Amino acid sequence: MLNYKQLHYFWRVARSGSIARASEQLDLAPQTLSGQIGLLENSLKTTLFRRVGRGLELTETGRLALSYAEEIFEIGAEMEQALSGGTVKLPTQFRVGIADVMPKSIVYKLLAPAMSLAEPIKIICKEDKLERLLADLVIHRLDLVLSDRPMPADINIKGYSHKLVECGVSFFATPTLAKQYSKDFPTSLNQAPLLVPNLDTAMRGRLIRWLDMQRIRPRIVGEFDDSALMKAFGQAGIGIFTAPTMIADEVEHQHGVVSIGQTNEILERFYAISVERRSSHPAVIAINSASI
Template sequence: MLNYRQLHYFWVVAKTGSIVRACEQLNLTPQTISGQISLLEDTYGLPLFRRVGRQLELTETGRQVLPYAEQIFQLGNDLQSMLRMAPKEQQILFRVGVADVVPKSIVYRLIAPTMELDKPIRITCREDKLDRLLADLAIQRLDLVISDSPMPSHLDIKGLSQKLGECGISFFATATLARNYGENFPHCLNGAPLLIPGPETVIRSRLLRWLAEQKIQPRIVGEFDDSALMQAFGQSGIGVFIAPSVIAQEVMRQFDVELIGQTEAVTESFYAITVERKSRHPGIVAITEGARRELFTPASD
């Protein structure tokens, strides 16, 4: 069985960078710490550190072990914090993963209803690629994943994909660009500099197909997986950019841009992905009900 005390000594040395600094933090002798780490290495027959001059460096095995130790002791710290709270102060932990292709304004408006719950809630939000988020969902490191697509069918994960809603897209440009390309939408996009979502987004193929159907050939000047980065480039006047129509007014206020057109022929959808045993978590219920009641028109599954 894994000796967690030995693992903890390894973790502290790896984090502080030396046995001397680990001794100061743990109030132990160098012989105790180095001896315990040696026992851990001997147990599995794999070195975790190597000495380079007077410095210790992690071996390849040590680099692989460190993230696991990080998670183990972070969870331990979280558990201590929870147990130290008075019962009336205990918060419901709600761990949300957000696919990096989902607009941040949409994420905020989806999560906002959880802050109005009667029970105190503590939200941790992490942005990453969808496949990595789903891997963490499968091993219960996350309670919910927000994405622009349902869970892929080829994954061996017993999960639920709830469609929160869908909406059309809007096209935005700075005042200068809007003067040149703001009339006769959508044909004004022909030859216009256009910023589009990257290849990992669902909306990209729908947008390009619609442009082809309209026989419109914009000049694509940038592709972005991160919608916030695309909006920042759009705000600087690099090109016309898109965002979900449901946040059109917010985009115009935040980025000081003008709306040059909208279409319902291209829709963007958003999903709440969870595992079945977590589907009644109060945070998930607040998000799904809030999205359907206030953010989107009723969505078909």
């Protein structure tokens, strides 16, 4: 039988990121905490953490265990509140998976309609690779997945892709780089330092094809999984980067950069993927019905 005290210790360590911090929070010796987690791993016949330098990192099984632990202790807190204070109306949970290549400000805009419903919604976001999110979607651990591409044709999962938004792409640079490369756009991009998304993104292929059609050969000085990290390098003046035109003002304001050009010949597309053609979940209906 599962030892819930040991599970609670695991949960606290996973949330705090280290045994030392969790031991301070729980007022327990680190050796005691480490021993209890070891007993939990033995009882589950699995490894929940792996050592990375001086820290700890959740294993794949550990991440799965943490998702269950979050639900268990959340329900426990709700039960305590309900029993001590009378009837409690619980918000509807909305579990959404976010492909890790998605720009965070776009994610917020896409999810905003769900947060404006009359009935309260509790949103639970999980960021990961698209393939792993789709695996969770098919076993109903997620209600919806947001991605920069539709359901891949080569994945044996029955699902439905709903295009939420489509927009052009803008190119951004620091004011110093902009003075050098903004004149005669897009020809000015030839031999310009360019920061690009990695090969896992739908945007990468569209960008390279467009550059080839324009006979432009930039110097690719960086490739990034994370669009936020790419913007940070762009903000530091390492190179020119792209972002959806619909958030151009926000990108300029947040990162101190300026747009040096824009094209609608490259289109960013963002999708909501579900396993039901017509979902009954109010948050999914609101998102699929919204026009951004």
